[in-house]
Amino acid sequence: xxxxxxxxxxxxxxxxxxxxxxxxxxxxxxxxxxxxxxxxxxxxxxxxxxxxxxxxxxxxxxxxxxxxxxxxxxxxxxxxxxxxxxxxxxxxxxxxxxxxxxxxxxxxxxxxxxxxxxxxxxxxxxxxxxxxxxxxxxxxxxxxxxxxxxxxxxx
Amino acid sequence: xxxxxxxxxxxxxxxxxxxxxxxxxxxxxxxxxxxxxxxxxxxxxxxxxxxxxxxxxxxxxxxxxxxxxxxxxxxxxxxxxxxxxxxxxxxxxxxxxxxxxxxxxxxxxxxxxxxxxxxxxxxxxxxxxxxxxxxxxxxxxxxxxxxxxxxxxxxxxxxxxxxxxxxxxxxxxxxxxxxxxxxxxxxxxxxxxxxxxxxxxxxxxxxxxxxxxxxxxxxxxxxxxxxxxxxxxxxxxxxxxxxxxxxxxxxxxxxxxxxxxxxxxxxxxxxxxxxxxxxxxxxxxxxxxxxxxxxxxxxxxxxxxxxxxxxxxxxxxxxxxxxxxxxxxxxxxxxxxxxxxxxxxxxxxxxxxxxxxxxxxxxxxxxxxxxxxxxxxxxxxxxxxxxxxxxxxxxxxxxxxxxxxxxxxxxxxxxxxxxxxxxxxxxxxxxxxxxxxxxxxxxxxxxxxxxxxxxxxxxxxxxxxxxxxxxxxxxxxxxxxxxxxxxxxxxxxxxxxxx
Numbered sequence: 001x002x003x004x005x006x007x008x009x010x011x012x013x014x015x016x017x018x019x020x021x022x023x024x025x026x027x028x029x030x031x032x033x034x035x036x037x038x039x040x041x042x043x044x045x046x047x048x049x050x051x052x053x054x055x056x057x058x059x060x061x062x063x064x065x066x067x068x069x070x071x072x073x074x075x076x077x078x079x080x081x082x083x084x085x086x087x088x089x090x091x092x093x094x095x096x097x098x099x100x101x102x103x104x105x106x107x108x109x110x111x112x113x114x115x116x117x118x119x120x121x122x123x124x125x126x127x128x129x130x131x132x133x134x135x136x137x138x139x140x141x142x143x144x145x146x147x148x149x150x151x152x153x154x155x
Numbered sequence: 156x157x158x159x160x161x162x163x164x165x166x167x168x169x170x171x172x173x174x175x176x177x178x179x180x181x182x183x184x185x186x187x188x189x190x191x192x193x194x195x196x197x198x199x200x201x202x203x204x205x206x207x208x209x210x211x212x213x214x215x216x217x218x219x220x221x222x223x224x225x226x227x228x229x230x231x232x233x234x235x236x237x238x239x240x241x242x243x244x245x246x247x248x249x250x251x252x253x254x255x256x257x258x259x260x261x262x263x264x265x266x267x268x269x270x271x272x273x274x275x276x277x278x279x280x281x282x283x284x285x286x287x288x289x290x291x292x293x294x295x296x297x298x299x300x301x302x303x304x305x306x307x308x309x310x311x312x313x314x315x316x317x318x319x320x321x322x323x324x325x326x327x328x329x330x331x332x333x334x335x336x337x338x339x340x341x342x343x344x345x346x347x348x349x350x351x352x353x354x355x356x357x358x359x360x361x362x363x364x365x366x367x368x369x370x371x372x373x374x375x376x377x378x379x380x381x382x383x384x385x386x387x388x389x390x391x392x393x394x395x396x397x398x399x400x401x402x403x404x405x406x407x408x409x410x411x412x413x414x415x416x417x418x419x420x421x422x423x424x425x426x427x428x429x430x431x432x433x434x435x436x437x438x439x440x441x442x443x444x445x446x447x448x449x450x451x452x453x454x455x456x457x458x459x460x461x462x463x464x465x466x467x468x469x470x471x472x473x474x475x476x477x478x479x480x481x482x483x484x485x486x487x488x489x490x491x492x493x494x495x496x497x498x499x500x501x502x503x504x505x506x507x508x509x510x511x512x513x514x515x516x517x518x519x520x521x522x523x524x525x526x527x528x529x530x531x532x533x534x535x536x537x538x539x540x541x542x543x544x545x546x547x548x549x550x551x552x553x554x555x556x557x558x559x560x561x562x563x564x565x566x567x568x569x570x571x572x573x574x575x576x577x578x579x580x581x582x583x584x585x586x587x588x589x590x591x592x593x594x595x596x597x598x599x600x601x602x603x604x605x606x607x608x609x610x611x612x613x614x615x616x617x618x619x620x621x622x623x624x625x626x627x628x629x630x631x632x633x634x635x636x637x638x639x640x641x642x643x644x645x646x647x648x649x650x651x652x653x654x
Contacts, residue, residue, distance in 0.1 A: 012581065012584040086569075088568065092559065
């Protein structure tokens with residue numbers, strides 16, 4: 001791994017190269033057409049080839065030049081935020097806006113430093129109430145406040 | 156007299172009670188969010204975009220423009236009163252503005268910023284009103300080949316003035332073009348890169364991408380930075396600049412306005428670049444350079460005027476040519492497209508009320524900010540103190556609701572989350588997200604114009620060189636790339652962007 005002097009060049013190059021190759025494999029099935037009458041495959045292939053070129057240049061560059069610091073990614077905040085958004089998307093229609101907001105806020109509260117469950121819960125309830133007021137009552141957007149899970153039927 | 160008639164038409168649209176109200180709301184909310192440390196204008200607009208969905212187009216654009224300069228104003232308030240490391244948008248104002256605040260002259264710095272911005276905004280508004288009809292006439296004579304070259308020029312030029320590696324920025328543009336390909340091809344009806352998923356047939360929603368890149372990814376990056384508590388500088392005693400202050404700020408404001416107006420029109424230009432350039436210029440022309448960095452009023456007046464002028468004139472290429480020059484204009488362009496208005500030369504002729512109303516509202520908005528903000532500074536400073544761990548959940552909630560309410564599809568929330576992930580990882584690899592957005596927005600147009608140009612020329616590539624406009628634009632694009640590639644210029648460019 002000591003050959004990689006510029007990890008940010010190396011990894012971004014790999015990403016560009018990966019997307020480029022993947023796009024070529026996909027777009028190879030689309031009719032290419034000619035320069036005069038371009039098919040739907042022409043432009044994507046053109047862009048993908050250029051993307052591969054950029055990717056390879058970056059990977060090549062990563063072996064030379066000034067060494068830079070290693071790239072550090074903090075996985076925890078990233079994963080927690082994504083988990084919160086997924087929970088929101090999954091529950092929004094079934095459980096409704098109120099519950100989805102509470103879930104999102106309670107989950108992402110764990111992303112930074114120390115987790116304070118009580119403070120998070122208070123913030124969650126306040127935000128849920130505020131958002132219902134702003135988006136549903138004031139702006140009149142079509143959002144279920146409480147979803148079908150709360151459609152109790154006693155008859 | 157045409158201009159006068161147009162401005163009257165615009166003022167008529169801008170000062171209807173509901174448009175005035177939304178202009179005010181935009182300025183107010185923009186400042187409110189913009190004041191929060193770590194949230195720049197781009198993120199502020201991304202966050203507040205959903206609020207405008209239910210409004211009619213003219214009102215929505217007026218509000219969005221208000222949000223834009225409101226957020227800039229909020230950013231400079233934070234820069235002057237609160238010191239936070241690593242905030243790109245108003246880093247220049249912070250250098251001397253915060254020093255002034257520490258010397259108890261924070262109020263004067265804020266007043267200088269407000270006055271400079273107002274003056275620059277007024278001049279830039281007139282400039283837009285005068286130059287837009289001319290540019291529109293030019294744009295209407297463009298053929299497909301010219302448009303293609305213009306877009307190539309806009310994309311490449313935006314890369315050369317941006318921060319960071321040029322190769323990576325070109326990679327990001329291409330990545331954006333690739334994302335723009337997703338969906339049903341307009342000419343042939345072929346489904347490209349849809350993987351059989353119905354949700355992808357209409358392509359990827361650009362607003363979801365914007366919220367992912369500038370809302371979610373930015374938030375993750377801010378959480379990770381282990382935010383330090385901001386340092387608030389002294390109390391505000393007097394807002395009124397002295398006679399000496401007025402004399403010291405007049406020159407920088409004039410120079411900043413000129414420089415900013417010019418840089419705002421360039422692709423990739425806009426507010427940020429303008430303030431950097433103005434600071435460098437002021438430092439060069441100043442008789443007493445030692446004062447810079449120790450509370451020189453010129454270091455606030457120049458960049459603040461330049462930044463507002465640049466913000467305003469960056470509307471010109473978007474409104475007249477349909478080519479957004481930076482991420483913020485790309486967002487406003489998407490907001491227009493969402494309502495069925497294609498940004499470009501036809502807007503002025505087909506939607507004169509929208510066009511001139513927007514321009515007039517810029518001036519109205521700037522006047523409002525001047526009146527609104529100075530008395531409210533106490534409130535803004537208190538807002539800037541709210542700890543981030545209370546703010547970021549609210550930001551994420553806003554993003555999630557906003558992106559859903561746009562088309563009532565939970566799929567867009569997943570798209571936003573995915574682009575949040577991509578944006579974060581790419582930012583970590585020193586790849587700025589703005590070129591991706593420009594590429595995604597211009598991708599379909601680039602392809603259509605390429606197809607049309609080559610169909611008209613019967614497949615002859617020479618058409619791009621034979622047409623004078625196209626040839627000039629391509630030549631300038633190649634030249635600017637070559638210039639950046641030269642080692643000497645590259646070093647200069649890094650210096651200029653750093654200091």
